[in-house]
Amino acid sequence: MPTPRVAVPGELPVRPGEDPWTAAEVAEAREELQVEGVRLKSEIAASEAAVAGLMRDSGDGAGDDQADTGTKNITREHEMALAANAREMLAQTEHALERLDAGTYGACESCGNPIGKARMQAFPRATLCMDCKQKQERR
Structure with missing residues (x-):
């Protein structure tokens, strides 16, 4: 597999009047995106674990009233929405890293x-x- 092309900082697009990207600025952007990716992966794992626990507990609803069942459903849906949002942000973060490597960032x-x-x-x-x-x- 060929090694991906890594953009030279001065080649990244800037608006007229802006200074070109420096190596330090590119490294800072890459580091921020990588840290964000790790954080999002951790958030996704935590949300998926919470949903799995809620799903496991939902079958054990003997004696729950309608309010308890409703609360469990809302909590599960909330966790699922958080995980979906984190997955979307992770995809955007990974796309930004790809663009950084391709020189289109x-x-x-x-x-x-x-x-x-x-x-x-x-x-x-x-x-x-x-x-x-x-x-x-x-x-």
């Missing part, structure tokens, strides 16, 4: 224009420039 996936270094530093999983993001939200 910071380029809008819709129009191809630079997203902006400040936006990428504030929201490292961003895939759209502000114009495209606003158009997406209006739909």
Whole structure:
């Protein structure tokens, strides 16, 4: 398997007037994404364990009234929603790392224009420039 191409910091897209990405800034972005990935994997595992425990306990509802059953259902659904959200964020985080390796980190996936270094530093999983993001939200 060929070794993935790792972007040279100065090659990552920036908006006019922005300084190019430095090696330290790229390393910081990569580290932040990797730490976030580890945190999300841990969160997913905890949510899945909680759901498994709730599922196991749901069969043991003898004597529960409707309120107890409803509370258990709401808690289980909440844990499932948390796990689904964490999985989506993990996918976005892994995609950002792939884009960093490919040299497309910071380029809008819709129009191809630079997203902006400040936006990428504030929201490292961003895939759209502000114009495209606003158009997406209006739909």
